[in-house]
Amino acid sequence: MKRRALLAAPALLALPARAQGSFPDRPVTFVVGFLPGGSVDTGARLLADRMAPRIAPNARIIIENRPGAGGSLGAEYVARQNPDGHVLGVHSASSHATNPAALPDTVRYDPINDFSHIAILGGGPMVIVVPGSSPHRNVAELVAAAKAARAPMLWGSSGSGGIGHLTGSLFAHRFGFQGEFVPYRGGSAVLEAMRKAEIDFSAEVMASALPHLRDGSSRPLAVTGPTRHPQLPEVPTLVEAGLPGFDIITWNVIQGPRGMPDATQQRLNRAAMEAMAEPELRRRLTLAGIDPADPSTPASTRDFVAAELAKFQAIVRETGLRLGRG
Structure with missing residues (x-):
């Protein structure tokens, strides 16, 4: 009896290892660090529908919104999860470049080394907008x-240290005026403030701004990319408006916690790239104001995030950004 039990022991010990290695064995969660309706949320939902069946035939991806601190609260949550591939972050320039650049003492994660990098989703320019x-x-x-003006103009964006904050700060700095910054929890909240004319202008993500630009509650003055954008062909760039070399875009990447098995990381990258190759998904992302990214790998995604972090660190040095003031 004892001999039979000993012979059976290795097989019993192997069972949990096989179960732990199964991916996916439950729904995959996309954590979005912003309110529903913003650009990151929109991109995550569009991708989730097409990426899930490419992970596995019956796979599901659910969206979990954890807004706050320009996406950093959601990113911090992802960094603390089990790196088995079931919890992923759809992260942004705010959470992984501008917040760490502007708020290095308060961001409680390393944007490069605390994550497994999977793929670049897409991005696009910011838009300088005013109320309708x-x-x-x-x-x-x-x-x-x-x-x-006798008093500084009020302007807002999603979170202190977010990409809207750094973009607006650089805009004001290079044009030589002061503005008082008002942080909001997400792009939808910023545009609601614009609708009510509670602020004078904003540097906003295009995908969040487009519905409000189309209904006239906000008005675009300029885009922050190097060229005019197909969604707003009549709107000049800030280069055209008098700021040579001004080039800021926002972006979304898919990441998981540090330590994800390479096979899982590659599987998720492959599923994302296959989904992103679909003409219909690319069309829907474009209509939403998100320029689909070129194909990416885990390595190229990591390199991209590192380069963007360095760019925004340079912007913080140029502007001497002080939180609460533009």
Whole structure:
């Protein structure tokens, strides 16, 4: 009896190892560090529908919104999870470049080394917008009013240290005026403030801004990329408006916690790339204001995030950014 039990022991010990190695054995969660309706949330939901069946025939991807601190609360949560592939973050330039650059003492994760990098989803320029009721019809008028105002103009974006914060700060710094920054929990909240004319302008992610630009509750003055954007062909760039070399885009990447098995990381990358190759998904992302990324690998995703972090660290040094002031 004892001999039979001993012979059986190795097989019994092997069972948990096989179970732990099964992926996926439950729904995969995309953690989004912003409110529903913003650009990161929109991109995550569009990708989830097409990526899930490419992970496994019956796989499901659910979205979990954990908004706050420009996406950093969601990113910190992801960094602490089991790296088995079941919890992934759809992260942004705010959570992985601008927040760590502007708030290095408060971001409680390393944006490069605390994550397993999977794929680049896409991105696009920011948009300098004013309320639909604003008298300012172009950047020159806004800047002139800001310089002439007795009190600093109020402007807002998603979270202190987020990409909207750094973009707006660089915009004000290079044009030489002061603005008082008002942080919001997400792009949808910023645009609601714009609808009510509670702030004078914003540097907002295009995907979040487009519905409000289309219904006239906000008005675009400029885009922050190097060229005009197909979704807003009549809107000039900030280069055209008088800021040579101004080039800021936002972006989303898929990451998991550090230590993810290479096979799982590659499987997720392959599923994402197959989904991103679909013309219909690319069309829907484009209509939502998200420019689909070129094919990426885990290694190229890591390199991309590292380069963007360095770029925004340089912007923080140039602007001397102080939180709460633009």
